[in-house]
Amino acid sequence: MQSVGVSGTVAAARTRESVLPSTIRAGAQAAIWVQRGPINGSRPSVQIPSTLLAQTAHGNIWIDNTIAASLESSVSQIGADFENAYASDTAHFASPDYPANAPGLQPQYNACSANGSKQGTTQAYITEPQDRRINVMVVNSSALGGLGGYFSVANYMPQTALNCLNGGYESNEAPFIFVGWFAGNGNTYELQEDLVRSTAHELQHLINFVNHGILASGASSASFNGYESTFVNEGLSMLSQDLAVQAMYGAQGVQFDAADALQRANTYLGNPGNYSLSSFSGIDPQGWGGTGAAQYNCSAGCYGVAYLFQRYLRDRFGGDAYTRAMETSGVVGSPNLQGVTGETASDLQGDFALAIAANTMGVASGDRRFNFGSLALTHSYRDQFGGATNLGGVFAAPVSGASMTVHAPVGGFTYVAVPSIPSSGMPVQVTDQASVSGFGLMGGLSQH
DSSP: OOOOOOOSBOOOOOOSOOSSOSSOOTTOEEEEEEEOSSOOSSOOEEEEEEEEEEEOSSEEEEEEHHHHHHHGGGHHHHHHHHHHHHHHHHHHTOOOOOOTTOGGGSSEEEEEOTTSOEEEEEESSOOOOTTOOEEEEEEEGGGTTTOSEEOOGGGGSOHHHHHTTOSOOOOOSSOEEEEEEOGGGOHHHIIIIIHHHHHHHHHHHHHHHIIIIISSGGGGSTTOOOOOOHHHHHHHHHHHHHHHHHHHHGGGTOOSOTTTHHHHHHHHHHOGGGEETTTTEEOOOGGGTOOSSOEETOTTHHHHHHHHHHHHHHHHTTTHHHHHHHHHSSOOHHHHHHHHHSSOHHHHHHHHHHHHHHHHHTOOOSSGGGOOOSOOTTOEEEOTTSOEEEOOOOOOEEOOSSOOOOOOOTTBOOOEEOOOOOTTOOOOOOOOOOOSTTOOOOOOOOOO
16 A cells, blocks of 8 residues: 555644544544554644544444545445444454453553643543444545554543653544545445455454453553554454454355455465564565565565464364453463463464464364364455455475575474475484574474
8 A cells, every 4th residue: 555645634732632522423523533654753643524424333433524425325334344343353352341440440641731741640541432332434545644444542542641652642532443445446345345354353453452451450550561462463353354254244155354364364375484473574575565675564474474373273272262362361472372272372383384284285184283274275265256365375495406495584484395205215404594592493394
């Protein structure tokens, strides 16, 4: 996606004040703060004049005024997409609700005026609105600075607390998710795929934060870390896309989010050595915005491998029991993975890598560690539009000659294929030339 011009104005830091009207009804107007690209210290947030075109059981559907007129006839489907996402995410993950006495509402933060001078203290996060609706802001893609959509913890924080950070953060002081409207994709794709998956994706992030940052018992301490590791959080959000798309189109035989999640997975499988799972970084092809250099939060392969990891873990460790536990455990990162699964994060990643190899070669392992689960990595899966995504399995560099050099990224995997082994055997010696102290290679063998 390209970063292009944006309408709206950048304002000075505000005091505590929600931008939403006190009474929220269809037709209401608000100048909603929208983050234009990643936070970089240059106050990238802009206010976008918006209209509340619909209210659903669980959502307020706000539309950027630059596209509101053109989406009036589509807003009921946008609302249906969100309600589908809400039903799916709350069924498979957790609730976004929290009581007024939640642990995360106990700590006090510094409160500052608009110019950053300290003015007492304020609670860490806002109280949940009485109607418990999530605000869904549909933004003209040109206003997102290259983002496809996002969730920001800042909207749960009082503005007076953000004023102390001097980091360009603005709060709408209400639960919000933001999803882009990419008119160039056409209404059919936007309504039947993009907003189906993106509302589920961003809502999982919101649910993840509420459960880890507000509801976790440790959140009563101001020093508590309630932010899930990126590769885990993004993997869960990619998994939520699968589940939401299946919920809406399962009756048509759609099993997975073939139009998006499987395509990102295919990018990873085609060149696994280009990506690090645990650092959520990698080298994407140009068609996905790659530059030839490793990038954090790369668009295709980073999401693809994080998705495959969570897809594998969910199938291995009990489906909804796994995903719910990952949200509600009260811990994050590697301790979360180990607490829920009983396995270390390192062991899980090694098992995952071998499960990919076995699945690609058609090896049906009776050991659950090496059984990838419901997704076949060399299969074709149909989407809701009558098309299909053909998964090609994982690429393995074929051995040629007496020796070869491959590169395995820290936190990632590289695969090597041995076409045939002579009867006398084939000795294998692996030399680790990693320059990163404390890391080493971990090998595995899958035979067919």
